[in-house]
Amino acid sequence: MSKKRVLITGAAGFLGSHLCDRFIKEGFHVIGMDNLITGDLRNIEHLFPLEDFEFYHHDVTKFIHVPGELHYILHFASPASPIDYLKIPIQTLKVGSLGTHNCLGLARSKNARILVASTSEVYGDPQVHPQTEEYWGNVNPVGPRGVYDEAKRFQEAITMAYHTFHGLETRIVRIFNTYGPRMRLNDGRALPAFIGQALRGEDLTVFGDGSQTRSFCYVDDLIEGIYRLLMSDYAKPVNIGNPVEISLKDFAEEVLKLTGSSVKLVYKPLPVDDPKQRQPDITKAKQILGWEPKVSRAEGLKKTYEYFKSLPKEELVKLPKEFISKK
Incomplete structure (x- = not known):
């Protein structure tokens, strides 16, 4: 039996690359x-030698052509951080639309x-x-x-319109703050801002x-x-995130403790429309998908910190020598 084929847009990004890994692992x-x-x-160069991975350098706002069968599509192409979408607002x-x-x-x-x-x-x-x-x-x-x-x-809105008008099988994941390697x-x-500043010996900026x-x-x-939602029969939006809430001041203190840095916190004006609170209700994810997060923040932060410390020299050029990898 031939393998099922999945298209992942935004494949070279943070989440897209991890999704590529997961679907390769799932066969x-x-x-x-x-x-x-x-x-x-x-982020995906380790996949290029694999027979079951191929890459298209393409902008999804242009017409998309993929030859052969497709069983699943995961649309993750989009700038996701303020530094990106404020720099390229039209794109x-x-x-998100085209x-x-x-x-x-x-x-x-x-x-x-x-x-999506x-x-x-x-x-x-x-x-x-x-x-x-x-x-x-x-x-x-x-x-x-x-x-x-x-x-x-x-x-x-357009995803639900395709679902209701065309009967398309659609899933919508509402992603809350996520972190990790890549x-x-x-x-x-x-x-990444806090860890980057700590590694460079700079004061941590809290807004x-x-x-x-x-x-x-x-x-x-x-x-x-995300994988469980794709494989479920639920078409409406589902929150996926960790409901353990923390203030950004306390989070900055956690990063300082993790990195052992002796820098201090500095405060700057809050950006326009910056959300005051962010915490997912994951009742639906628990009930429909049998999902809830397993990795504690302490464990996840440690893994993420180790990743940042292992980055190539050119990315860490501003960092103190003791944090530069020997790679």
Whole structure:
């Protein structure tokens, strides 16, 4: 029997590359696709020698052609960090709209099941806590974060339209803060920013008074939740994230303790529309998927810190010598 084939867009990114690994492990033929605007081929170069992996350097906002059968599509192409989507706002909107439309059209033509990667950002700066899937959000469509938030909200809307109008098999995952190996040090999000600053001997930048909260999920847990959702029969959005909440000030203190750094915290003004609270209600994931996170933050942080310390010299050029790998 021939292997099932899966297309993963954004394959060279943080989450996309881990998904490629998972589907190879599960015995699929994996087709990765990425335009490499924010992705990095080093994340998937270990897969290139494999017979069951192929890569397309392609922008999904253009027409997508993949020859042969496709059984599943996972649409993960999108800038995901503020430093990226504030720098390339038009591309962010296009990949969420045109890119999603193209992926849905491909799924329909191939009779494939498609899972799209949405985000907790659809909740905006939430007035409901923790956030359930039924909450509609509090989003500023014309604020600086609107290019990402509204791209994802449109993505969910067109995905459900294809499901209800065309009968397409669709899945929607709302991803909360995730971390782990293959994140970029210049990602702009809290964890790589804190660890990068600590390793360089710089003070850790906390925005606002640090009382705003986040809930951090280790990447292995997230990938497991995504895989279970894809294989489920549930078409509506599902939150996947770790419900253990922590303030960014306390999180920065955890990073300082982990790295043994003697730098201090410095406070800067809170960015516009920065969410004050972020915590997933994962009741649906537990009930429908039998999923909940397993990796503690202490364990996940240790693995992530070891990854950052092992990065090539050119990426760590600003780091103190004792943190530079001998590789």
